[in-house]
Amino acid sequence: MLKGPLLPRGESNMSNLCPPVFLVSLSSPEEEALCRALRVRDDQSDFIASNAESLEQAADSPWCEPLAIRAMQTGELVGFLMHALDPDENSRWIYRLMIDRNHQGRGYGRAALRALMAHLHTLPGGPGVALGVDPENIGARRLYASEGFVETGEVIDGELIMRRMST
Incomplete structure (x- = not known):
């Protein structure tokens, strides 16, 4: 678990279009409530579980x-994400990555993904990271x-599986 902010590492492919973000563990009921209140656009709601559902999953x-x-x-x-170690295959999975509808289109998703990948690189587990994505979620x-x-x-x-090998 993160104790404080995780800053993205200075990767050479960081674009000026990606605003810097930091990832923070949810350590209080207030922080969890703020995450529950985040929403994607209405046309995206079928692509991802709600943050409330994700937090219930994390609690279990x-x-x-x-x-x-x-x-x-x-x-x-600006958003919420959740990852997990799959102990059966010893690999990391990105279960959720969502940016609130009021902050989409500004590069926060890419910045968060890069920050998460830097964080995952420091954790135990196999060399790969996987995720599932709705086939219709072209973006x-x-x-x-x-x-x-x-x-x-x-x-x-029903989700397409995508994988990336860590470097």
Whole structure:
């Protein structure tokens, strides 16, 4: 678990279009309530579980780590993500990555994904990271592909599985 903010590492492919973000563990009921209040656009609601559902899942699983995504410059909460270790295959999974509808289209998703990948690199587990994405969520598929995730051809619960090997 993160104790404080996690700053993205200075990766050479960081674009000026990605605003700096930091990831913070949810350590209080107030922080969890703020994350529950975040929403994607109405046309995206079928693509991702609600943050309330994700927090319930995290409470039931010792493998899940929910994190708030905050804008570095203002500290404002812009999104939520959750990852987990799959102990059966010893790999990391990104279970959720959402940016609030009021902050979409500004690069926060890419910045959060990069910050999360830097964080995952410091944790135990196999060399790969996997995620599932709704086949109709073209924006998310493009984002993940542009960050090195490859569609594997696997489908789990209707979601396309994408994987990226850590470097």
